[in-house]
Amino acid sequence: xxxxxxxxxxxxxxxxxxxxxxxxxxxxxxxxxxxxxxxxxxxxxxxxxxxxxxxxxxxxxxxxxxxxxxxxxxxxxxxxxxxxxxxxxxxxxxxxxxxxxxxxxxxxxxxxxxxxxxxxxxxxxxxxxxxxxxxxxxxxxxxxxxxxxxxxxxxxxxxxxxxxxxxxxxxxxxxxxxxxxxxxxxxxxxxxxxxxxxxxxxxxxxxxxxxxxxxxxxxxxxxxxxxxxxxxxxxxxxxxxxxxxxxxxxxxxxxxxxxxxxxxxxxxxxxxxxxxxxxxxxxxxxxxxxxxxxxxxxxxxxxxxxxxxxxxxxxxxxxxxxxxxxxxxxxxxxxxxxxxxxxxxxxxxxxxxxxxxxxxxxxxxxxxxxxxxxxxxxxxxxxxxxxxxxxxxxxxxxxxxxxxxxxxxxxxxxxxxxxxxxxxxxxxxxxxxxxxxxxxxxxxxxxxxxxxxxxxxxxxxxxxxxxxxxxxxxxxxxxxxxxxxx
Ligand code: BG6
Numbered sequence: 288x289x290x291x292x293x294x295x296x297x298x299x300x301x302x303x304x305x306x307x308x309x310x311x312x313x314x315x316x317x318x319x320x321x322x323x324x325x326x327x328x329x330x331x332x333x334x335x336x337x338x339x340x341x342x343x344x345x346x347x348x349x350x351x352x353x354x355x356x357x358x359x360x361x362x363x364x365x366x367x368x369x370x371x372x373x374x375x376x377x378x379x380x381x382x383x384x385x386x387x388x389x390x391x392x393x394x395x396x397x398x399x400x401x402x403x404x405x406x407x408x409x410x411x412x413x414x415x416x417x418x419x420x421x422x423x424x425x426x427x428x429x430x431x432x433x434x435x436x437x438x439x440x441x442x443x444x445x446x447x448x449x450x451x452x453x454x455x456x457x458x459x460x461x462x463x464x465x466x467x468x469x470x471x472x473x474x475x476x477x478x479x480x481x482x483x484x485x486x487x488x489x490x491x492x493x494x495x496x497x498x499x500x501x502x503x504x505x506x507x508x509x510x511x512x513x514x515x516x517x518x519x520x521x522x523x524x525x526x527x528x529x530x531x532x533x534x535x536x537x538x539x540x541x542x543x544x545x546x547x548x549x550x551x552x553x554x555x556x557x558x559x560x561x562x563x564x565x566x567x568x569x570x571x572x573x574x575x576x577x578x579x580x581x582x583x584x585x586x587x588x589x590x591x592x593x594x595x596x597x598x599x600x601x602x603x604x605x606x607x608x609x610x611x612x613x614x615x616x617x618x619x620x621x622x623x624x625x626x627x628x629x630x631x632x633x634x635x636x637x638x639x640x641x642x643x644x645x646x647x648x649x650x651x652x653x654x655x656x657x658x659x660x661x662x663x664x665x666x667x668x669x670x671x672x673x674x675x676x677x678x679x680x681x682x683x684x685x686x687x688x689x690x691x692x693x694x695x696x697x698x699x700x701x702x703x704x705x706x707x708x709x710x711x712x713x714x715x716x717x718x719x720x721x722x723x724x725x726x727x728x729x730x731x732x733x734x735x736x737x738x739x740x741x742x743x744x745x746x747x748x749x750x751x752x753x754x755x756x757x758x759x760x761x762x763x764x765x766x767x768x769x770x771x772x773x
Contacts, residue, residue, distance in 0.1 A: 289770040290706050296425065296713060297765040298385030299378060299720025299737075300671055302432035302477065304361045306723045307391065309368035313407040316397025319445075319491045320361040320434040322350035325729035327745035335626065338727040341494035342487040351437075357746060360724045360731065361434075365740045366750055367723075371415055374721060374752065377738055379422040381758060382765040386424050387670060387716040388415075389432035389477065390466075392458055399436035399454045400443075404461050416469035425471040427670075427716060430459060430518065432477040433488045433726075445491035446482075446507035449591070456517040463525040472714075473529060474670070475518035478536040478609060480564040482508050484629040488726070505586045512567050513594050516601040523601075533568030533603035534670055535561055536629055537610045537659075539651045543617035543633060553616035562662070565606060569663045571599035606659060609671030609718065610698075613638070613651035629727070641674050643733060649697035656705035656712060666711045671718035672698055675725065675733040678755065686739045686755035695757065695764075696772045703769060717761070721752070737761050 304320035324346065325337065356362040367374060378386060392399065394408030416426045435445060443450040459475065482489030482504050490507030497503045515533065522529045540556045542549040558576050566574040572595070581587065614632030615622060622633035626644035638646040652672070659667055674694040678686045695717065706712050719735025722742075727733075731744050737758040742748035763771050 289768050290703050291769040292706070292713070293768065295768060296385040296668075296715070297761075297769075298383055298387060298425075298427065298714060298716035299381075300387035300427075300716035300718050301367070301720060301723050302429065302726070303389045303391040303394075304364070304432065304434045305726055306364045306367035306388070306721075308356075308362065308364035308366040310356065310362035312368065313394060313411055314397060314405045315391065315408065316393035316399070317437040318391060318393040318434040319437055319440060319487070321359060322347060322437065323361055323487075323729060324350060324358055325360050325744075326358060327743070334728045334730060337729065338626075339485045339629065340487075342492070343495050344493055347493055360729045360744075360746065363746050365721065365723055365742065368411070370750070370752075372418065374738075375418055375422060375424070377752060377754070377758075378424060378720070381737070381762045383424055383720070384765070385427050385471075385714055385716055386419050387427035387429065387474075389429035390462060391434060392431060392455075393434065393436040395461060396454070396458055397436060398438035399451070399458075400438065404465075409461075409465050412466055413469065416466060420469065426469060427472040427474065427668075427714075428462075428466070428470045429474045429477050430462060431455070431475065433481070435491055440491050440493075446510050447490075447492070447503055449510065452510050452514045452517070455514045456521065459518045460521050460525065463522055463529075467526045467529070471530070472605075472668070473518070473522055473531045474534055474607060475515045475531065476511060476534060478534055478629075479508070479511055479515065479568070480535045480560065481629060482511070483560070484536075499585075501584045502586050502588075505581065505584070505588055509588045509590060509594070512598055515568060515603075516598045519601040519603060520597070530604045532605045532607045532668065532670075533565060534607040534609070535564045537561060537608040537655050538627075538630070538632075539610070539613040539648070539655045540616040540632070541613060541635070543615040543619065543622065546617075549617045549619075552618050556616045565659070565663065567598060568603050569606060569665055571602045603665070605666040605668060605713075606663060607668040607670035608655070608659070610652050610655060610669060611672065611718075612645040613648040614646070642677055643675055643728075645675070647674070647694060649701045652698050653701040653705045653708070656702070656710045657708055660705075660710040660712075666713050668714040668716070669702065669712070670716055672715065673718035673735040675719075675735050677732055678722075678734045678739060680739055680741065680753060684753055686753065688755045688757050691737070691755070691757040692760045695761065699764060699769055699772060
């Protein structure tokens with residue numbers, strides 16, 4: 288018998304910009320992820336460089352003038368906007384209990400500051416979420432997975448401005464009022480710590496327009512903390528009993544050696560990259576170590592009166608995080624560096640890596656679950672976990688992805704261990720349940736799904752869906768509540 292609770296939420300996750308496409312349909316406004324450029328002819332090095340590339344005024348202008356979807360993969364995604372009914376059938380067949388997707392702000396308020404919401408956008412999400420419930424699938428809605436209406440950037444400076452906070456609050460209120468009875472779990476921000484590592488994705492900053500880039504990043508983060516608290520407050524008022532989570536990208540780090548310097552570096556990495564954000568959202572205050580961090584970064588955040596009280600009175604109901612890999616901590620520069628989610632880091636000789644260099648560390652998931660629960664005693668959800676790989680659609684129309692099954696199996700086993708350790712883990716939404724455009728590299732060929740989508744990096748292909756071997760594996764895992772992992 289597995290140790291997973293009987294109502295454990297086995298699920299799958301995607302995000303609007305990576306899946307939906309239909310960038311100009313349904314009266315949708317232009318959003319910030321529609322502006323990210325990719326060329327399928329790029330060699331690997333350029334693809335990697337593009338991963339966390341800074342937005343510049345020139346790139347921004349070029350993208351604003353471009354009308355094509357060809358070089359802007361987020362404009363086409365996997366056309367989930369048109370295929371969702373068929374895709375949900377596959378999720379249902381798999382036995383999925385929870386579906387995580389994001390709502391695109393620019394579908395609800397095309398410009399962000401429009402006087403009224405866009406009815407077509409609301410109807411789209413009503414239909415999508417109603418169908419999920421009809422199929423017995425609960426909904427985990429991310430309110431913001433990076434992309435905001437571009438107009439909020441050109442008109443107000445995006446997250447640098449309190450105006451964006453105001454419009455975000457109004458967007459949230461619209462969602463709670465219109466979709467409240469169709470959403471089971473709310474997530475105001477995907478990976479709120481992303482701004483530090485990818486300032487365009489996280490807070491929509493144009494680098495060469497910022498005199499004080501670091502300051503701008505943390506000012507935006509403060510505004511997002513305020514926005515997060517406003518979302519929690521509004522949800523609890525409009526939808527009593529609603530569950531609102533706080534999420535980070537979890538960068539689990541180990542001291543590279545038992546040298547005290549490495550151990551200290553690991554503590555600092557954990558605090559600065561992870562806990563700062565969850566401390567604010569779950570404990571409701573800026574932790575003491577941030578004073579030194581800001582001093583060293585030369586950052587001095589402007590806070591308005593009432594911000595600190597608001598943040599302290601409106602903490603989240605649960606914590607969620609994405610977990611893909613772990614890194615080593617050390618200030619010794621001689622370590623080999625390898626790629627990872629959002630940032631690169633020091634290589635661990637005990638771990639294998641994915642095709643993209645991300646270090647595979649299932650035990651790190653158990654470690655991070657214990658750390659997270661021990662620190663906050665809040666229910667935890669794994670909102671993303673999976674492996675990006677170069678899958679091949681074989682002549683038999685199958686994808687024999689035993690490497691993915693292996694990755695998932697080992698991570699599921701470690702979740703079970705964490706539950707046995709006493710962690711209140713209540714759900715798991717596997718990332719990229721269906722192949723979507725990669726957020727980091729914008730490649731379609733970096734596939735996470737248990738469902739294959741026949742499209743290549745240039746957007747060519749039938750867009751047909753095929754079940755991979757991992758589809759059947761995950762179905763069995765769900766059906767047996769994590770008992771049969773063969
Ligand atoms: C997470 C993001 O950080 O990592 C997702 O929330 C993203 O949007 C995922 O897709 C995997 O990263 P990538 O770069 O492989 O798509």
